[in-house]
């Protein structure tokens with residue numbers, strides 16, 4: 001068996017130890033005689049799995065007690081609608097920071113429910129930096145931003161200051177990659193398929209006092225209160241996704257938790273950026289201080305070599321390096337589960353290709 005180095009932005013690489021455990025437990029989870037996929041979500045076996053996943057994630061992120069942790073479906077994209085539906089709470093406008101493709105999608109949905117004030121945008125320089133100055137509206141229901149733009153490769157290295165206005169963050173592509181202070185946020189959300197587990201599970205961490213009032217016509221399934229009151233079991237949750245996410249949380253704990261992961265992520269990103277900066281054969285367009293540790297887009301000086309680059313990488317067991325269609329070139333996503341060796345192998349290949 002050959003495991004490749006998978007640089008996909010999502011669904012993305014998972015820790016091999018997690019996959020091995022899932023394989024061992026596939027037919028008979030802990031003597032239950034069943035696969036997790038076959039279990040009742042209300043049975044004691046699955047309840048134990050879900051509670052374990054919840055308490056491990058709470059521990060990893062030090063989630064305060066006045067925050068609910070929800071296991072939902074619909075991806076981060078469903079949150080683009082659920083956030084205005086639940087957090088407007090009678091207000092008519094929300095602030096959004098526009099830093100690229102994912103921010104734009106969130107903004108597009110919010111506009112269906114309220115006036116969107118663009119508190120800052122980096123569109124003037126093609127979304128290649130994180131704006132430092134915000135024009136906030138003190139009456140806004142919340143401020144929304146995308147701490148890591150997965151496509152553009154731009155990451156905020158700080159948390160915007162929004163005073164009493166709740167801060168909402170789409171952490172789909174950098175949750176669990178670095179230390180965060182959850183109490184600075186009103187709501188954090190993330191699709192699982194990048195840095196957590198399989199597609200189909202969405203994590204929402206929301207301050208209790210922000211939920212309970214929805215816009216008129218909000219479907220039951222889009223009401224955070226319903227999910228919070230039912231401990232994410234109002235309907236059938238994505239059970240297998242929660243199970244795998246739980247194994248990933250255990251893996252994180254066994255490997256030193258968030259601090260150890262952050263140190264490793266800094267090292268991996270530095271390896272790649274140091275090389276990119278040492279050559280003019282490749283180019284990363286993002287302002288140095290705002291470069292993502294998770295998603296690293298780069299172009300080749302001569303785009304006609306793109307195909308040969310991808311082919312050469314594939315021959316060396318490195319896949320999914322093609323950049324997003326809106327940016328072109330290449331993109332290396334190097335989430336928690338990407339080993340240091342994978343990044344080293346990529347840089348070795350990049351050097352070899354540049355010097356050929």
Ligand SMILES: *Cc1c(COP(=O)(O)O)cnc(C)c1O
Nearest residue numbers: 075076077102150170172173191
């Ligand atoms: C991938 C991604 C999304 C979309 O996630 P889905 O789960 O596919 O809806 C939203 N925001 C960011 C930052 C992403 O990386």
